Amino acid sequence: MASSTVTSSQPERPARPNLAFRQLRGRRSPAEFAALVRRAAREIGERVSCDARYIGRVEAGEIRCPNYAYERVFLHMFPGRTLSDLGFASRSSVRGRAARTAAGPAGPAESRGGSEPYESRETREMEETHHPLVLQAARNSQDSQEQYELHEPHEKHPLNHEESDVLRRAFMTGGGATVAAAALAPLGLTTGAAAAERPPRRAGTPEAAALEEAVRRIRLLDDRHGADGLYRRAAAPLRAAYALLDAGATRQTTADRLHAGAGELAISVGWLAHDSGRFDDARSHYAEALATARMTGDPALEAHAFCNTAFLARDAGRPREAVRAAQAAQRAAQPLGSARLLSLLALREAGGWAGLADRTGCEQALARAQALFERGRSDADPEWMSFYGEAELEGLEAQCWSTLGDWRRASRHARRAARLQDPHFTRNIALYTAELADDLAREGRPDEAAEAGLRVLALLDQVQSSRIQTMLAGTARVLLPHRRAPGVAEFLDRQRARRA
Incomplete structure (x- = not known):
């Protein structure tokens, strides 16, 4: 596993939480507020595809100013309030343009109105670490987080149109692999020959942010387009992530983020392998994530790795292993306080019992999953669980x-x-309809089966x-044998x- 060299000579500069926005959410869960x-x-x-992940990033202060589409939506939701009232910074201060224009390129931070512009502050920190794999790319990652979010950008907005159009045309002409390249390339998490020739330097906050953004983008692309074609492209950011771990980090907090991010990225890449039928590759990636979790004492990452391992074992025809992995995931997740996570893990266990033809064990696990689900969402729910709602509960049941x-x-x-x-989850609609x-x-x-099958075939263009x-x-x-039934011949x- 990767080693990490950590120093604490400089204090961490964490994002400032957006408490005003959090207060507006009230008692609603992040997913409910996103709806x-x-x-x-x-x-x-x-058109915005806001989800729990996006709300979490706003409240954590990672998104200091929303893109224009989100700005219009938020101001519509809270009439009479300004972006400042909602806890956001002004666009000029985030982008650093107005401040530099007023003071000139050589003016000190104090002469530009007190706080240091976003761009110069973050750029200096990047130049201190100067990691060859992601230096310029981390700048691009910050731009993508602050200027335009990859959550279905509004097609008419000039800042968002270019990237969304590139992704749309890439998928239509080159399939998922090209989409992955278009979406992940701006993050710079690659391991090309030029990067390999330079010795790695210790990573800092920008590299951790770029890694976390790569995980979000891969999940988003999988939700929309499925795994085939994405897997090979996503393997390069994973290699770069472990190169960052080998290089070490500037601070302990950054090292923790890098380990968690690398583990989550390993799980995401493992899922792409899993969903595209590469079970051995998936097993290896999940094991890597589990080892990272155990090494760093990260119960959330451990629960996630065991969760996916259980799912893989079920699909690979190893139901007893699926039961054991799901039970291990539940032990790891118990102290995290997320009823929804425990509900999903109970469903993973139920799938294993079904594979063993143990109807009683399956029914007990399903009942437990339903009871936990009904407790509702909470702030303790992991970010990666935004897909888990009533539809997924029904689909897994x-x-x-079916197995029984x-x-x-x-x-x-x-x-x-x-x-x-x-x-928004096109892949899941196709999956449930195929089921x-x-x-x-x-x-x-x-006849009903053929009708449903034709609906799935219509979705396979996406x-x-x-x-x-x-x-x-x-x-x-x-x-x-039912070719003469209505619609069956057309489906076949x-x-x-x-497939030809």
Whole structure:
């Protein structure tokens, strides 16, 4: 594992929490508040894909000034208030433009109105560490965090249009791999030949921020487009992350962020391998994340690594290992205080029991998952769990009943999952609908199965996932004897043409 050299000669400069914005959220969970933001955006014709992660970053002070689309939405939500009232800094102070214009390039910080401009302060800290892998890229990462967020930027906004258009055209012309390159390249977390020729230097706060942003972008791209094509591209940022750990960090707090970020990135890359059918690669990445968690004593990262290990074991036909890994994850997660996390882990355990054909064990775990889910969201919920809502709960329960051969129950839950899923998560809609098609086919309802299968095929222009393709292939085999049923022949022909 990577080593870390830490000094504490300089104090950490943490982001200042946005307490005003946190107060406005009140008793709502970050996910619930994000839903209100999306609803407000629709009311004024804006498009933002705000989620719990974004709200968390605002409240932590990582986003000092929102992009223009979010600004319009927030001011619509809280009429009569200014950005300052909402706890944000002015755009000119964040970008450092007005301050430099007023004082000139050589003016001291004090002569520019007291506080040091964002750009000069962060640039100096980067130049102190001067890490060859991510120096310029960390500047770009800060720009992406402060100037435009990759949460469905508004297509008409000039600052957002260029990147969103690049990503849209990249996916349409080159598939997921090109999208990954377009999204991750600005972060600079790569290990090209030029970077490899230079000896690494110790990492600082900008490198940690770039690493955390890489994790967010990979998750966002997977939510929208699936894993195929993303995996190979995402492996380069992972190699760079461990190079940062080997180089060491300037402070202990930065070292902790780097280890947590590298572990989360390993899990994200492992999931891309998992979802694209590369089970051995996925197992290796999850093991790397687990080792990082154990080395640094990070129970949240450990719970996440065991959670994904349980899911992988179930899919790989090792149900007993799935049960053990899910139970280990629950032990690690117990002190974290997140009922939603424990609910998801109980579902992972239920999947293992279903694979063992233990109906009683599965039902008990499902009941526990439901009870924990009903406790609601909390601030203790991990950032990576933003995908886990009622739709995912229904989808995972559908998979359990399907494994147990109870097709009627399975199709009922799969139908609910597809209906409840937020349209933003295109991959999950395709996944739940594919599950529904297979359950209906095995239940003996071929016409409904074909109809659901055709809906999935229509989504595969946007989603690339070997898991979904494999599910559709299994459904096609079940439907072959029913070719004369309404819609079945069309589904079989289109499914075969896509695989050709």
